[in-house]
Amino acid sequence: xxxxxxxxxxxxxxxxxxxxxxxxxxxxxxxxxxxxxxxxxxxxxxxxxxxxxxxxxxxxxxxxxxxxxxxxxxxxxxxxxxxxxxxxxxxxxxxxxxxxxxxxxxxxxxxxxxxxxxxxxxxxxxxxxxxxxxxxxxxxxxxxxxxxxxxxxxxxxxxxxxxxxxxxxxxxxxxxxxxxxxxxxxxxxxxxxxxxxxxxxxxxxxxxxxxxxxxxxxxxxxxxxxxxxxxxxxxxxxxxxxxxxxxxxxxxxxxxxxxxxxxxxxxxxxxxxxxxxxxxxxxxxxxxxxxxxxxxxxxxxxxxxxxxxxxxxxxxxxxxxxxxxxxxxxxxxxxxxxxxxxxxxxxxxxxxxxxxxxxxxxxxxxxxxxxxxxxxxxxxxxxxxxxxxxxxxxxxxxxxxxxxxxxxxxxxxxxxxxxxxxxxxxxxxxxxxxxxxxxxxxxxxxxxxxxxxxxxxxxxxxxxxxxxxxxxxxxxxxxxxxxxxxxxxxxxxxxxxxxxx
Amino acid sequence: xxxxxxxxxxxxxxxxxxxxxxxxxxxxxxxxxxxxxxxxxxxxxxxxxxxxxxxxxxxxxxxxxxxxxxxxxxxxxxxxxxxxxxxxxxxxxxxxxxxxxxxxxxxxxxxxxxxxxxxxxxxxxxxxxxxxxxxxxxxxxxxxxxxxxxxxxxxxxxxxxxxxxxxxxxxxxxxxxxxxxxxxxxxxxxxxxxxxxxxxxxxxxxxxxxxxxxxxxxxxxxxxxxxxxxxxxxxxxxxxxxxxxxxxxxxxxx
Numbered sequence: 031x032x033x034x035x036x037x038x039x040x041x042x043x044x045x046x047x048x049x050x051x052x053x054x055x056x057x058x059x060x061x062x063x064x065x066x067x068x069x070x071x072x073x074x075x076x077x078x079x080x081x082x083x084x085x086x087x088x089x090x091x092x093x094x095x096x097x098x099x100x101x102x103x104x105x106x107x108x109x110x111x112x113x114x115x116x117x118x119x120x121x122x123x124x125x126x127x128x129x130x131x132x133x134x135x136x137x138x139x140x141x142x143x144x145x146x147x148x149x150x151x152x153x154x155x156x157x158x159x160x161x162x163x164x165x166x167x168x169x170x171x172x173x174x175x176x177x178x179x180x181x182x183x184x185x186x187x188x189x190x191x192x193x194x195x196x197x198x199x200x201x202x203x204x205x206x207x208x209x210x211x212x213x214x215x216x217x218x219x220x221x222x223x224x225x226x227x228x229x230x231x232x233x234x235x236x237x238x239x240x241x242x243x244x245x246x247x248x249x250x251x252x253x254x255x256x257x258x259x260x261x262x263x264x265x266x267x268x269x270x271x272x273x274x275x276x277x278x279x280x281x282x283x284x285x286x287x288x289x290x291x292x293x294x295x296x297x298x299x300x301x302x303x304x305x306x307x308x309x310x311x312x313x314x315x316x317x318x319x320x321x322x323x324x325x326x327x328x329x330x331x332x333x334x335x336x337x338x339x340x341x342x343x344x345x346x347x348x349x350x351x352x353x354x355x356x357x358x359x360x361x362x363x364x365x366x367x368x369x370x371x372x373x374x375x376x377x378x379x380x381x382x383x384x385x386x387x388x389x390x391x392x393x394x395x396x397x398x399x400x401x402x403x404x405x406x407x408x409x410x411x412x413x414x415x416x417x418x419x420x421x422x423x424x425x426x427x428x429x430x431x432x433x434x435x436x437x438x439x440x441x442x443x444x445x446x447x448x449x450x451x452x453x454x455x456x457x458x459x460x461x462x463x464x465x466x467x468x469x470x471x472x473x474x475x476x477x478x479x480x481x482x483x484x485x486x487x488x489x490x491x492x493x494x495x496x497x498x499x500x501x502x503x504x505x506x507x508x509x510x511x512x513x514x515x516x517x518x519x520x521x522x523x524x525x526x527x528x529x530x531x
Numbered sequence: 532x533x534x535x536x537x538x539x540x541x542x543x544x545x546x547x548x549x550x551x552x553x554x555x556x557x558x559x560x561x562x563x564x565x566x567x568x569x570x571x572x573x574x575x576x577x578x579x580x581x582x583x584x585x586x587x588x589x590x591x592x593x594x595x596x597x598x599x600x601x602x603x604x605x606x607x608x609x610x611x612x613x614x615x616x617x618x619x620x621x622x623x624x625x626x627x628x629x630x631x632x633x634x635x636x637x638x639x640x641x642x643x644x645x646x647x648x649x650x651x652x653x654x655x656x657x658x659x660x661x662x663x664x665x666x667x668x669x670x671x672x673x674x675x676x677x678x679x680x681x682x683x684x685x686x687x688x689x690x691x692x693x694x695x696x697x698x699x700x701x702x703x704x705x706x707x708x709x710x711x712x713x714x715x716x717x718x719x720x721x722x723x724x725x726x727x728x729x730x731x732x733x734x735x736x737x738x739x740x741x742x743x744x745x746x747x748x749x750x751x752x753x754x755x756x757x758x759x760x761x762x763x764x765x766x767x768x769x770x771x772x773x774x775x776x777x778x779x780x781x782x783x784x785x
Contacts, residue, residue: 306636
C-alpha cells in the first residue's frame with residue numbers, strides 16, 4: 031500500500047508541485063469526491079453482473095457481513111497476535127472478503143437444503159452474520175471507532191484526515207532514547223499505588239520514565255519539533271489508496287474475464303458444458319464484491335453500498351442493450367452521481383441551484399421557518415444523486431424511458447384504431463351488408479366506440495387520404511386499399527420469417 | 532443401423548436423484564453414430580435430466596457416460612448443447628450475433644477473445660438458420676421461434692459430432708419447426724448424431740429415425756420403426772395417450 035502510494039505521488043510530482051498535491055488532498059471535498067467516484071466505478075462494474083444475474087441483493091448482504099470479517103480480523107490482530115489495530119490493514123480486507131464469500135456459501139448451503147428459497151436463504155444468512163458482528167463490536171471492540179454511525183452511513187467526509195505521510199526530502203527519522211538531549215525524563219513512584227502511600231512518604235521507590243521516547247517518522251518528528259529542516263512531505267488519504275486498488279482490481283477482472291463473465295452470466299449451463307467454471311467465476315465475482323464492499327464500508331457504511339452497485343447499472347440498462355456499453359455507462363453514471371452528490375450534501379444541486387434558495391422560497395411561500403443552511407450526509411446525498419440520474423434515465427431514455435414508452439403506446443393505439451376501421455370497411459364494402467355496416471352515422475356502434483372517438487379516427491383516416499365519405503357511407507380510397515394490403519402482409523410476416531429453403 | 536458403426540454415446544447404469552428421489556433410474560443407452568434420436572416421455576419422465584446428467588451439468592448418483600469411448604471431460608469439443616429456450620434471460624443486453632459467437636467460446640478457451648474468424652463462423656451459422664437479417668438485433672426483440680433458431684445457430688458453430696437439444700420444438704412457429712428439421716437432416720447427412728427431447732408424438736416418425744422412450748426408466752430404445760408401437764407408448768404414458776397415425780386416431784391404452 032505504502033509503496034503504491036509513493037509511486038502514485040512520484041508520478042503526480044512530475045506534473046504538479048508537492049504543495050498543490052497536499053492542498054488538493056487536504057480538501058474534504060476533493061478527497062470525498064475521489065473516493066465516492068472510485069466506489070461508484072468499481073461498484074457499477076461488478077454491479078452490472080450482479081444485476082444481470084438477478085443477484086442485486088447479494089451486494090447488500092455482503093456489504094453487511096464484511097463487518098463480521100473486519101471485526102474478527104481486528105480482534106485476531108489485536109488480541110491474539112498483539113498487532114496494532116489498524117483499520118485499513120490488509121488483514122482486515124482479507125477477513126472481510128472471506129466473510130463475503132462465507133455469506134454466499136452459507137446462503138447456498140441453506141438453499142441446497144431444499145427447505146428455503148434463494149431469497150429467504152439470503153435473508154436468513156446475512157442478518158445472522160451481521161448480528162454476530164454487532165455483538166462482537168459492542169462486546170470487545172468498543173474503543174475502536176466502529177460506531178453505529180460509521181456502520182450506517184460511513185465517514186467519507188473525514189477521509190481526508192486519515193492519511194499516510196510520505197517523505198521525499200530531508201527525511202530524517204528521529205529516535206529519542208533516554209540519553210537523548212531532548213528526552214523528557216520524569217521520576218515516577220513505582221510502588222506508591224501498591225502500598226497506598228504518597229511519593230513523599232518513606233519507602234517510596236522511584237523509576238525514571240521517558241515520556242517522549244520512541245522512534246518518530248519524519249512527519250511526526252517535524253511536528254514535535256525535533257528536526258531543523260522541514261521534510262518534504264505528502265499526506266495521502268488511506269481511503270483513496272484502498273478504493274483505488276479495489277477499482278483497479280475490478281477493472282482488471284472485468285476486462286480480463288469479460289468473455290467468461292458474459293457467458294456464465296447469460297447461460298451458466300452452456301458455460302459449464304463448454305468447460306468454463308461458472309461456480310469459480312461466481313466466487314471470484316463475490317470476492318471482488320466483498321473487496322469493494324470493504325473499501326466502501328469506511329466511506330459510505332453498510333447500508334448505502336448497494337446503491338453504488340445496483341442503481342448505476344440499472345440506469346445504464348435503460349439506456350443501452352449492449353453489455354459493453356452498459357459497462358461504460360454504469361460507472362460514468364455512478365461517478366457523476368458521486369460527484370454531484372457531494373455538491374448536494376453541501377447545498378448545491380448540479381452545481382447551479384442552491385438548496386438554501388429553494389428552502390427560503392418554501393419558507394416564504396408557506397410561512398414556515400425551516401433552517402436554510404444545508405449540510406447533510408455526503409454518502410446519502412451521493413446515493414440520492416445517483417438515484418436522480420437513474421430517474422432521469424427512467425423518464426427520458428429514448429428506447430425504454432417512460433416518455434418514449436407512452437408515446438410509442440399512443441402511436442400503437444392510434445395505428446391499431448386506424449387498422450381496425452380500415453379492415454372493417456375493407457371487409458364490408460361491396461357486400462350486401464354495406465348499407466348497415468358502413469353508414470357513417472352509425473359506424474361507431476360496430477366498434478362500441480364513443481361518437482367522438484369515431485369522429486377523431488375517421489377524420490384522421492380522411493386526412494391521410496385512406497377513407498372517403500360518399501353519400502354518408504365510408505369508402506376506402508385507392509391509397510386506403512393499398513394500406514390494408516400493406517399491414518395485412520406485414521402482420522403475416524411477423525409470424526412467418528422469410529423462407530429459408 | 533449398421534452394427535459396426537461406432538457408438539456416439541454410451542450410457543451405463545445412469546441414475547440421478549433430486550433429494551433422494553430418483554429422477555432417472557438405471558439408464559442404459561447405446562446411440563450409434565449418425566442417428567437422429569428423439570427422447571420422448573411424459574412430463575416428469577426425466578428427459579431434460581437425462582441430457583443434463585449426460586453432459587455433467589448436474590451430479591450423477593451413479594453410472595458412466597462416454598462419448599466415442601471417452602468421458603465428457605475429454606470429449607467436450609465433440610459435444611454441442613442447445614438448452615431449453617426458457618433457461619436464459621432473453622432481456623440480457625446482447626445481440627443475436629454475440630449469442631451465436633458464444634458457441635465458439637469453448638474452442639477459444641479461457642481469456643482468448645473472439646475475432647474476425649469467429650464472427651464469420653457465427654454469420655455462416657446464422658445464414659443456415661435464416662437469421663442473417665437479424666444479426667445485430669437485441670435478443671429480447673426476437674420471437675420465440677427466432678430465439679430457438681439463435682440457439683440452434685449457436686450449437687451449429689460448435690461444429691460438434693453429437694448434439695443434444697432440449698425441446699427445440701417447444702412453442703415455435705411452423706417456419707421455425709421446418710427450419711429445425713432441415714438442419715437436423717443436414718446434420719445427419721454430415722454424419723452427426725443428434726439427440727432431441729421431443730414432445731409431439733405425431734411427428735416422431737417423420738422427423739426421427741431413432742427413438743428412446745423414457746419414463747424415469749428406459750421403456751424402449753432403438754430404430755423408430757421398431758420402438759414406436761402402441762404397446763411401448765402405453766408402457767411409457769400409462770395408457771393415457773392418443774395420437775394420429777397415418778391419418779387415423781389410435782388410442783394407445785384403454
